[in-house]
Amino acid sequence: MMHTSIAFATDYRFADQRACMDGDLAPYFIGRPVYNGHSYAGNIASGNLNTILWGCVGLHYSGNWYDGNSTSGAISYINRVKALAAQKPWKTRWPFVNWPD
DSSP: OTTTOHHHHHHHHHHHHHHHHHTTTHHHHTTOOOBTTBOHHHHHHHTOHHHHHHHHHHHHHHSSSSOSBTTBHHHHHHHHHHHHHHHOTHHHHSTTSOOOO
16 A cells, blocks of 8 residues: 555554654664664653654664664665755745745
């Protein structure tokens, strides 16, 4: 259904994001190493939503929590997404929309 229904794909993806941010993926991370000073359990316990959000974004890409470096893994993906978001390419693609800053 992910390929045939935008509504289903959207619901599924954001349910996955919510589960990640709520700490529901703790069993998945049991026994996994700490990468770059980050662990899922530690970051969830800290309550820092920014760290948790980007950890979940990186997890969606690599399957691990803050793994890799500037050229690979979650760290590379997080940095690419942040850079793209900062460029706001949607403003030039759809210039007729009154985008808030």
